[in-house]
Amino acid sequence: MGLELYLDLVSQPCRAVYIFAKKNGIPFELRPVDIFRGQLVSKDFSQINNLCKVPALKDGDFILSESTAILIYLSSKYPTADHWYPSNLQARARIHEYLGWHADCVRGTFGVPLWTQVLAPLIGVHLPEEKVQRNRAAMDRALQELEDKFLRDQAFLTGQHVTLADLMALEELIQPVAVGFDLFEGRPKLTAWRERLEAFLGMDLCQETHGLILNILEQAANKKIPDPAPEVYPYMLLRISRIP
Amino acid sequence: MGLELYLDLLSQPCRAVYIFAKRNGIPFELRPVELRKGQHLSDAFAQVNPLKKVPALRDGDFTLTESVAILLYLNRKYKVPDHWYPQDLQACARVDEYLAWQHTTLRRNCLRALWHKVMFPVFLGEPVSPEMLAATLAELDATLQLLEDKFLQNKAFLTGPHISLADLIAITELMHPVGAGCQVFEGRPKLAAWRQRVEAAVGKDLFQEAHEVILKAKDSPPADPIIKQKLMPRVLAMIQ
Numbered sequence: 421m422g423l424e425l426y427l428d429l430v431s432q433p434c435r436a437v438y439i440f441a442k443k444n445g446i447p448f449e450l451r452p453v454d455i456f457r458g459q460l461v462s463k464d465f466s467q468i469n470n471l472c473k474v475p476a477l478k479d480g481d482f483i484l485s486e487s488t489a490i491l492i493y494l495s496s497k498y499p500t501a502d503h504w505y506p507s508n509l510q511a512r513a514r515i516h517e518y519l520g521w522h523a524d525c526v527r528g529t530f531g532v533p534l535w536t537q538v539l540a541p542l543i544g545v546h547l548p549e550e551k552v553q554r555n556r557a558a559m560d561r562a563l564q565e566l567e568d569k570f571l572r573d574q575a576f577l578t579g580q581h582v583t584l585a586d587l588m589a590l591e592e593l594i595q596p597v598a599v600g601f602d603l604f605e606g607r608p609k610l611t612a613w614r615e616r617l618e619a620f621l622g623m624d625l626c627q628e629t630h631g632l633i634l635n636i637l638e639q640a641a642n643k644k645i646p647d648p649a650p651e652v653y654p655y656m657l658l659r660i661s662r663i664p
Numbered sequence: 665m666g667l668e669l670y671l672d673l674l675s676q677p678c679r680a681v682y683i684f685a686k687r688n689g690i691p692f693e694l695r696p697v698e699l700r701k702g703q704h705l706s707d708a709f710a711q712v713n714p715l716k717k718v719p720a721l722r723d724g725d726f727t728l729t730e731s732v733a734i735l736l737y738l739n740r741k742y743k744v745p746d747h748w749y750p751q752d753l754q755a756c757a758r759v760d761e762y763l764a765w766q767h768t769t770l771r772r773n774c775l776r777a778l779w780h781k782v783m784f785p786v787f788l789g790e791p792v793s794p795e796m797l798a799a800t801l802a803e804l805d806a807t808l809q810l811l812e813d814k815f816l817q818n819k820a821f822l823t824g825p826h827i828s829l830a831d832l833i834a835i836t837e838l839m840h841p842v843g844a845g846c847q848v849f850e851g852r853p854k855l856a857a858w859r860q861r862v863e864a865a866v867g868k869d870l871f872q873e874a875h876e877v878i879l880k881a882k883d884s885p886p887a888d889p890i891i892k893q894k895l896m897p898r899v900l901a902m903i904q
Contacts, residue, residue, distance in 0.1 A: 520730030
């Protein structure tokens, strides 16, 4: 059995892994995991990843979680172009610098609109407007820092070439866009970065990767999103309670 | 000008960087940045890191922030022993996995435990409700369980038989609630044994030196009111 990737394309880090593997022609079996049908907390999946999280990678007996670790593993093991995770000391340091800041300021924050607009209502939870506004403000601050500290006048986030950092960022920023919050509007620099990145990745691959999340509002409106399985409720409630 | 490290040992990631550099005999100039005096908010420090956070590294013209980035940079540039961040693909991936996981889990919970239990009431003069403190400590407890069950398991160190960056980052995080007076290791013999091994591998003297400041956190003098005003919004954002 070759490389297996356990992914749910609703999830931002899953999309980063998917797009990276596809773009680099890395052969893998896609193992779809449907978070909201409770597959994450199923007995089968917990044998794969005892932390019950996606994305997860299985390479023979070797099981790995955490998108950053997976991306680095894939870029080291398979013949991928150097620019994704350069061997140059300083260039590589810039990627880790971005990922550290991303963990604090982007991860968690940009996923909130999907929760407030689509996921929490599925289990009858409505977040107060105060939290929605607080999240907007946090996203605004993060986007400003993204432009001022990372992007600046460069083509991509850590220099003139696409790296793992750009993939992680793109997939997070798409999440609020999918529920109608167009954070690229009024941000020409960021828009240009997104266009460059998507052109590099290829429109077909982007559509394939983003199709599910970009349709989420329509699915919700047409009641096509299944009711979450009861065993998922604790995870969902915990996630919702963490929203500042 | 050689390597400069901008640090305040009050901060967990600063301690990890300090210990790593010292343990590996990496020569550096220590540039203290006193967080409780608001020095990280100064114009001078903004020249080093416009995001106004420690740790920061300056190596000639190259400035770098974020502790994991700094540790990996030092690791590669100074050719330290392999066990810190192994060349082996899978062993390295395990360290990467821990370093990624800990950021939003152990790191967050240890930070909140310190601030809710000690820094808000003692340093900032802001009371914290017993419910909030209890919730924070409960989350910390749950994370400690995950640390033991999913990472440490029956191994000597978090990612294998030898100490790595994962253990260094983890131990410096756990000393935050210890500094706040939380009984992190009591009733957790596995974790306590791991701690002893990590301290021995780092060197007891160095470990103690690096943790002097955090162990006196409860004796922090109250913040100057003007500094408190400047610190509050950033502290609140930090512990979300």
